[in-house]
Amino acid sequence: MSPNILIVAEHNGRTLSVATAKCVACAATIPDAHITVVVCAANAAAVAAQAAAVSGVHRVVTVEHPIHEHPLAAAIAPQIAALAGPYSHVLGPSSTFGKDLMPRIAALLETVQVSDIMAVESATRFRRPIYAGNAVITVEVLDGAKVVGTVRTASFQAAGTGAQAPIEAASPVAPPTHTRFVSVSAAKSDRPDLQTAGKVVSGGRALGSAESFQMLYRFADKLHAAVGASRAAVDAGYAPNELQVGQTGKIIAPELYIAIGISGAIQHLTGIKDARTIVAINKDPEAPIFEVADIGLVGDLFEIVPQLEQLIG
Amino acid sequence: MKRILVGIKRVVDYNVRIRIKPDGSGVVTEGVKMSVNPFDEIALEEALRIKERGAAEEVIVATVGPADCQPQLRTCLAMGADRALHVQTDTPLEPLATARVLRALTEREQPFLVLLGKQAIDDDNGQTGQMLAALWERPQATFASKVELSEGKARVTREIDAGLETIEVDLPAVVTVDLRLNEPRYVKLPDIMKAKKKPLETLTLEALGVTPRAQLKTPRYAPPAQRHKGVRVKDAAELVAALKQKGLL
Structure with a gap:
């Protein structure tokens, strides 16, 4: 039986997340994969059209219900479980959306989940990181069990566009009433999104205050870069939680990552090791960040960052 | 009795730099410091604070694993848990099996809240809490950075990629906690002295009616790909020149 793969779309009601195109890219590395994307939304048309255009997608299924205006795992999981019968694999991104949702689907299907798939060896063999990326294991799903998985998005280039997959509607199942969305406080920003930006400027504890973090924002704007932060900087209140890069924050793979005043705890390095070029600026020449940096500069960030700003102009 | 059940896992201490066995069959754990998974400690702390402000009467801590797990359960009793349940097995369980064990414990203890870490720092699976919620047919609130309880409900703030999301769930519910x-x-x-006298009950998978079934095998453990060590530049001007040369500016 050739692999029949269902991918759960991540979106905000208007736009399909690039993480979904990365799931498609992952699924497409499974030989002979037939790929279906399912969009659960209050109004699915716009997102479904974007999903239908992603190269490699064969079919899009929409499920419309008012409960899906906000992504609640408790409402989406039974819907996906109801659709999953004919599929050999059910995949979602390893974002907080997918991390929340996919295990709930796996349990409803009484099957195994492979978290953070970083490489596909076959339809049943995958590589994934453990111990904050300090080891990589090869796992094999046994006995024809259905595979539920989250895709480590930093490991895959997003699939392009150009497909014209057919779109079908599926009927919604009755959602549970025990879980209700209240609010989301997302910082409105004109800066590039941290998870998809080509360039990221990231700050650590050495910034010393939320005020000096402003210097980082100015520098990032000059570079058209997104802003990130280490856990220490977030814990200290210098930056909001959604900027955290690392094992428990965001795992990113930009073309250029500039770590400023970040010592480079292993949990942070986990989040950046797929970056194409890593630049480290730190006054401690022994800081572990220099072990992974392509270009290192030892010095006082409060002198260097303004100089860089001037040089870049 | 208003009970909170907290699930914990014994893991390699987060300060230990792990080593892979030369034959690639696993990670060296012999002679390595073991601790309570840090996220689970946060879950227990939250349970204790809820009890201390009078919103719960008993905090039960539970784990699944070999006899070696008991020191970690004692640590939890020393932190303030009232009693411990040790589901003893030498078979490593996959998250779904662990969720089935916890599901059986919710049947036995009837907690109004189950608190767990959002992931264990060894396998980094991040599955057990959500799986328990599914099997229990109850709400889940993952990656919690704030938990507010009211009559029959919990309002939970969650750390998500976009920022902070708040959801409201009916109790009982499963909450997995963030840092x-x-x-x-x-x-x-x-x-620690007092904890030695607290009840620690040992249970078996059979008694809970859980038959673990391995759905996954791990044929290989390998070190991650290493990045090559780069170059040092001496000042901002050199850095800008290097970035321009790479076409990054």
Whole structure:
């Protein structure tokens, strides 16, 4: 039986997340994969059209219900479980959306989940990181069990566009009433999104205050870069939680990552090791960040960052 | 009785730099310091604070694993848990099997809240809490950075990629906790002495009606790909020149 793969779309009601195109890219590395994307939304048309255009997608299924205006795992999981019968694999991104949702689907299907798939060896063999990326294991799903998985998005280039997959509607199942969305406080920003930006400027504890973090924002704007932060900087209140890069924050793979005043705890390095070029600026020449940096500069960030700003102009 | 059940896992201490066995069959755990999974400590701390403000009467801590797990359960009793349940097995369980064990414990203990870490720092699976919620057919609130309880409900703030999301769930529910929920207390010596007298009950998978079925095997453990060590530049001007040369500016 050739692999029949269902991918759960991540979106905000208007736009399909690039993480979904990365799931498609992952699924497409499974030989002979037939790929279906399912969009659960209050109004699915716009997102479904974007999903239908992603190269490699064969079919899009929409499920419309008012409960899906906000992504609640408790409402989406039974819907996906109801659709999953004919599929050999059910995949979602390893974002907080997918991390929340996919295990709930796996349990409803009484099957195994492979978290953070970083490489596909076959339809049943995958590589994934453990111990904050300090080891990589090869796992094999046994006995024809259905595979539920989250895709480590930093490991895959997003699939392009150009497909014209057919779109079908599926009927919604009755959602549970025990879980209700209240609010989301997302910082409105004109800066590039941290998870998809080509360039990221990231700050650590050495910034010393939320005020000096402003210097980082100015520098990032000059570079058209997104802003990130280490856990220490977030814990200290210098930056909001959604900027955290690392094992428990965001795992990113930009073309250029500039770590400023970040010592480079292993949990942070986990989040950046797929970056194409890593630049480290730190006054401690022994800081572990220099072990992974392509270009290192030892010095006082409060002198260097303004100089860089001037040089870049 | 208003009970909170907290699930914990014994893991390699987060300060240990792990080593892979030369034959690639696993990670070296012999002679390595073991601790309570840090996220689970945060879950327990939250349970204790809820009890201390009078919103719960009993905090039960539970784990699944070999006999070696008992020191970690004692640590949790020393932190303030009232009693411990040790589901003893030498078979490593996959998250779905662990969720089935916890599901059986919810049947036995009837908690109004189950608190767990959002992931264990060894396998980094991040599955057990959500799986328990599914099997229990109850709500889940993952990656919690704030938990507010009211009559029959919990309002939970969650750390998501976009920022902070708040959801409301009916109780009982499963909450998995993130790093910024609280800072776990230190265990004091008299508490360690007191913990020795607290009840620690040993259970078996059979008694709970759970038959683990392996759906996954791990044929290979390998070190991650290493990045090559780069170059040092001496000042901002050299850095800008290097970035321009790479076409990054």
